[in-house]
Amino acid sequence: MNIQNVMVIGAGQMGAGIALVCARSGYHVYLFDTSNEAKQRGYDYIERILEKDVSKDKMSETDKNEALNRITLAHTIEEVANCDLAIEAVVENMEVKTSVFQELDKHAPSHAILASNTSSLPITEIAAETKRPEQVIGMHFMNPVPIMKLVEIIRGLETSDETYQLISEMSESLGKSTVEVRDFPGFAANRILMPMINEAVYTVFEGVASPQDVDQVMKLGMNHPMGPLQLADFIGLDTCLYIMEVLHEGFGDSKYRPCPLLRQYVKAGRLGKKVGRGFYTYD
Structure with a gap:
């Protein structure tokens, strides 16, 4: 599978940061949040960071505009139907996260990988709420996402080798270094x-x-x-x-x-x- 389209669920600082690094690296991004205000703030944050990159000669004006054009503000979570990967970055609450994953599982294509940016909650438990536990994985980005180089990749009990490999390669395409971590409370970083x-x-x-x-x-x-x-x-x-x-x-x-x-x-x-x-x- 070739990951091209990514949905990021949650447009707070983490979600917007993830959307930014994905768009900057050539992926088309659907940024979704239940709050339209949060979604717009997330987009404005992305625009500010990219403008700062231009002012520091880290990227050209053309590259900035192309990155922004790769971001779509999604109106509904159902738009994950267009995506190969969904990255959840909502509040650190199991009930909220499992509700999001149930919706993603319902609407995402059968080949799509569902990832969580959780910093501590068990991936195995989240995956059990879906009908594709082998395609559920943890992608724990560090804050602030545009600057920090690490992504902790957490395998749930059922996560397949193929899913892990795809997410590892995709993370590296974002300019990140990865570590593989087992599904224990707090993983490695926060433990x-x-x-x-x-x-x-x-x-x-x-x-x-x-x-x-x-x-x-x-x-x-x-x-x-x-x-x-x-x-x-x-x-x-x-x-x-x-x-x-x-x-x-x-x-x-x-x-x-x-x-x-x-x-x-x-x-x-x-x-x-x-x-x-x-x-x-x-x-």
Whole structure:
């Protein structure tokens, strides 16, 4: 099978980023979101990034226009009937994701691969909601998608070798490097990253050090480009909490227990950069 047409479901920062790298790499993209406002914001984000690329001489004006012309704002999810691959990038909630996959399975061509950008939820469970579990796979892009080079590819229990190979090759055509990961809670990236962030929150919670000093330790002492608490603000504290809950429930191990301070911040609405306040305050 030759992947040419891709539907991205969810036009938030992740979905729009995925649509951008696909269109920039020559794929025709159908960008769908149940919210027309979100869909337009996603398209505007793509346009801004491409214009920035032109201003930095990373691409020509012609290439920018051709990439934009390869993006169609889909009116309904049924337009996946035109696609060889669907990449779901909606909210990190199993009920929402399985509902999306049921719709995709109903309307996508029989040859189409259905991929999830989930950062922690089990691919096997998502695939079980479809009649094509061998064609369901995880494609975990890193944020921000246009910059970060990694895609975690997660095989569900039934994912076929052919599906894996096609998605691996397609990811590399986007200029990404791939790693193959088994279907365990948090996969590899978040199983390593989120407990580190959670431990950084505990360090603040227990009065060991301030958020600024915790981040300085990791930036200057461990050569991390960004401290864990600043990174948590960028990811979204609600997302960090949700992934820690998935890890805690999935493994049943107390070492994954979310820090009470993280839970408190989320309940207070201090979700990070997207709302202007988390561990830090943003304009």
